[in-house]
Amino acid sequence: MTEPAYQTMTEEEYLRWDGPRDAKWEYVDGFVYAQAGATNPHNRISSNIQRVLLNATDDGPCWTYISDQKVRVYRDGRPRYYLPDIVVVCDPQLVGDTETQPCLIVEILSASTRAIDETFKATDYRQLDSLQGYLLVDSERQRVIFHRRTAQGWQLEQVAEAVKLPCLNVSLSVAAIYRNVPRL
Template structure:
């Protein structure tokens, strides 16, 4: 898994439109947009095991484990797709578009040598 593909600077509105118009997931970092690339089998296994372990740990609780399909807004200028997210209670959003969760209590990102600087 290499560095994510970089796209020119976009407004949040342009980013959200780009996401709606393609099947590619993009992360947004204060105007910089990166297409997310596919992972390796090892990356997938580690992320899946982390999600399963967290899901099992929260059985019977009001906390839910999500995979990398849940877009998360870590601020109004940063949207990411963590490998695993945990939200306790109902997922909340910055706006009525419900375009990104803003209340995870935990995010897990599986790092590689190539993505460590980007994902840290």
């Protein structure tokens, strides 16, 4: 996230707001944050992951969204709206144009987003009852981390070769993620 707008908004104002088109906007604790533009490696990684996910959703009840789908979470009873890089949904629960029941969320890390994605967003996303996995993919070096919901709670996996993704029951390899991405 970048610096917040200086004036606060209510949730209703944010959902009606049609902010400047040169950025995407997340809503956290009454503040609106512009999202930084994506780099070439970020976009290639996103496309590579989406290619695998689209093939896995071809004939099933699930589908994927890329970067413009709002996901609503709550922290301390207050709503937050994030725009994950990729969202997989198998049981749609849209409220307006906002998803509330994702089963898999992917964030692609960069210097400007890494700390937020690995801490605040990880905590907030894992509060969603529907979420089965949270995949973090680094765009500046080959590093993939997967948070998996299990019967015992959340497990963190450092992905060396491939990860079996929940919801879609598909394997995503590190090689596929970083295919045609300039050497990191």
